[in-house]
Amino acid sequence: MTGLEVGVFVSLLISTVSASVTEKILITPLFEIGELWINASSMLFGRVTTLLTSVPNPYNVTTYVGVVIACLVIYYGYVLFFVPLNRVRKLGDIGYVNEGSWNKREIANMVRQRRKVGAIPPVYPNGWFPVMEAFTLKTGEVKNVSILGLALAVFRDEKGFAHALDAYCPHMGANMAAGGRVCGDSLECPFHAWKFRGEDGKCTSIPYAEKIPDIAKVKSWPILERNRWLYLWFHAEGVEPFWMPPEIEEITRGEWTYRGRSEHIINAHIEEIPENGADVVHLSQVHGPVIGAGIDLRYMWSELWAFARHSWDAKWEAAPPPDGHIGKITLKHSMSLFGKRFPPIDLTVHGQQIGPGIVYLRFTSWFGNGVYIQSLTPIEPMVQKLVHNIYVTKYMPMCVAKFLMLGEAIQVERDVMIWNNKQYCAKPVLVKSKEDSLIARHRRWYSQFYSENSPQLTFKQETLEW
Ligand code: FES
Ligand SMILES: [Fe+2]
Numbered sequence: 001m002t003g004l005e006v007g008v009f010v011s012l013l014i015s016t017v018s019a020s021v022t023e024k025i026l027i028t029p030l031f032e033i034g035e036l037w038i039n040a041s042s043m044l045f046g047r048v049t050t051l052l053t054s055v056p057n058p059y060n061v062t063t064y065v066g067v068v069i070a071c072l073v074i075y076y077g078y079v080l081f082f083v084p085l086n087r088v089r090k091l092g093d094i095g096y097v098n099e100g101s102w103n104k105r106e107i108a109n110m111v112r113q114r115r116k117v118g119a120i121p122p123v124y125p126n127g128w129f130p131v132m133e134a135f136t137l138k139t140g141e142v143k144n145v146s147i148l149g150l151a152l153a154v155f156r157d158e159k160g161f162a163h164a165l166d167a168y169c170p171h172m173g174a175n176m177a178a179g180g181r182v183c184g185d186s187l188e189c190p191f192h193a194w195k196f197r198g199e200d201g202k203c204t205s206i207p208y209a210e211k212i213p214d215i216a217k218v219k220s221w222p223i224l225e226r227n228r229w230l231y232l233w234f235h236a237e238g239v240e241p242f243w244m245p246p247e248i249e250e251i252t253r254g255e256w257t258y259r260g261r262s263e264h265i266i267n268a269h270i271e272e273i274p275e276n277g278a279d280v281v282h283l284s285q286v287h288g289p290v291i292g293a294g295i296d297l298r299y300m301w302s303e304l305w306a307f308a309r310h311s312w313d314a315k316w317e318a319a320p321p322p323d324g325h326i327g328k329i330t331l332k333h334s335m336s337l338f339g340k341r342f343p344p345i346d347l348t349v350h351g352q353q354i355g356p357g358i359v360y361l362r363f364t365s366w367f368g369n370g371v372y373i374q375s376l377t378p379i380e381p382m383v384q385k386l387v388h389n390i391y392v393t394k395y396m397p398m399c400v401a402k403f404l405m406l407g408e409a410i411q412v413e414r415d416v417m418i419w420n421n422k423q424y425c426a427k428p429v430l431v432k433s434k435e436d437s438l439i440a441r442h443r444r445w446y447s448q449f450y451s452e453n454s455p456q457l458t459f460k461q462e463t464l465e466w
Contacts (some may be wrong), residue, residue, distance in 0.1 A: 002253055018448070044242045081135035085260030085390075085402040087409045091383065093266060094295060095416035111421060112267060112382075118424035121453030123381035124148045125446075126354030127229040128224065128245050130375035130387065131283075133261075135228065137162060142187060144177035147377050148234050153177035153219065155198065157185045162230050163198025164221040170203075171216070226391070227251050228258070228374060231358070236453040243325050245354050248371055248391070256370055256391035260403035262409035266384045268419035271446055273376055273384060274353050276415060277329045278442035281435045283312035286414050291406075295413035308337050316438050318445045319352075327353035328447055329361070347404075356449045361408070367400045371409055381457045386412065 056063040090106030090373070099107055121186040131145060131154060142155035144167065153167040153176040167177045169189040179190035186195040186204055194216065201220035203212050222233040222241055227248045233241045250256040266273065276282065290308035294301035311334045319326040329351030335342045344366045351361040360376035370392030377385045390405040429435035 010242050018137050027297055029396055030206040079397050084258060087404045087428050089264050092264040094413050095420040116423050119381060119426040120424045120457055121271060122222045122450045123457050124237040124378055124455045125152050125356040126448055126451055127357055129357040129377050131230040131232045133228060134225050140182045142177050142182060147379050150221060152181060153187060157182060157183050157198050160223055160400050162223050164223050164232055165201055166194055169319045170218055207362055229375060237451050245358050251391050257394055259390050259392055259398060260405040262388045264386045264412060264416055266416055266419050267382055269382060269424050270356060270378050270383060270384055275442055277353055278316040280314040280438060283314055287411050291410045297417050310335055368396035379421035
């Protein structure tokens with residue numbers, strides 16, 4: 001039985017039972033109903049008391065069934081109310097249309113090979129890019145990171161500062177992220193123990209040589225630790241950072257707490273993802289059906305889910321100088337149930353697209369305020385890693401914040417089906433309208449992140465390896 005069928009079955013059962021109960025209630029005098037209620041409640045209370053106070057019978061199988069059920073209830077209750085959400089979907093898990101008896105990996109490979117990507121812009125724009133959530137890099141730890149066409153050794157020195165160095169050692173090419181050790185503020189190569197300082201990449205020690213040549217150094221990349229993320233500055237012309245991602249003070253001050261994350265690997269050009277923010281028409285099309293209708297665009301219009309609908313009202317504009325690298329999004333979300341507004345799910349969102357890799361979506365809701373941090377990093381020319389984190393006011397119950405995070409993740413997964421299969425239209429057929437003109441404005445705004453030497457797609461990878 002699918003989830004849908006179970007839902008239909010349960011609804012029919014409830015309506016049948018409630019119809020017969022209603023009929024009985026109508027023909028039963030009121031005082032008898034009261035008496036029935038009292039008898040039923042005292043019987044239930046008596047049974048629960050007996051259960052809790054009696055010594056379990058070790059020879060009775062129901063004792064063990066009861067213990068297993070109680071453990072499951074406690075475990076899932078604990079997860080629901082105390083553990084932040086972590087929803088991870090790798091490339092191929094979602095966003096492709098099933099074909100014949102192919103497995104997920106084969107379908108992803110096939111679609112990728114036959115894809116006509118279109119005349120895409122450069123694949124790695126300029127700006128700050130998310131590298132990893134800061135808590136995943138412990139003091140003294142080094143990680144191998146492949147993003148933006150770079151091979152990096154990202155490490156946290158003994159004082160707690162994070163650094164990113166080119167991973168390949170200039171001596172004989174060992175990968176310092178594969179077995180290298182953190183020593184003070186430097187990273188020691190695992191092959192012949194040369195040490196490279198995190199701050200500037202200079203070699204500070206060669207165990208068997210007295211003089212260290214000037215050319216013994218690796219490139220050190222600017223790293224910024226902010227909003228519990230590590231960001232790396234990438235600029236094709238080697239320009240130093242000239243803008244910074246703003247700090248979310250509610251997170252720094254600890255007023256908003258972490259309640260979960262989602263992670264999606266997407267097969268698309270990086271610009272397609274933020275372009276969604278200015279594409280106001282797709283909101284009612286792709287994100288209109290209620291989240292229960294699922295993520296498969298073919299089935300989400302089922303009549304079964306027509307009783308509820310999301311509505312969106314959106315605006316996008318570029319911020320004026322000196323914040324020209326920021327795009328401002330205003331979103332109002334509401335929900336209708338059986339044609340009536342259902343305000344508890346209302347959200348007002350004020351978003352900022354900060355360069356090509358970072359989006360903050362601050363929201364206000366019935367249950368409190370918070371922010372989704374959207375972090376986008378190219379791990380290959382046409383493969384993006386998209387992570388969302390949610391931070392909310394402390395008094396918002398964990399299960400509500402997790403529901404908000406899950407709702408966002410499901411909506412993103414519908415976009416993934418579009419992104420994974422689409423072509424980049426360098427010259428889209430836009431009609432004369434407020435809606436389509438926003439897309440053109442977004443493209444003009446985004447073009448500031450490309451420069452003369454921005455890397456272009458030079459080859460197409462034929463297979464998907466992971
Ligand atoms: S290869 Fe790194 S020290 Fe020799
Ligand atoms: Fe979308």
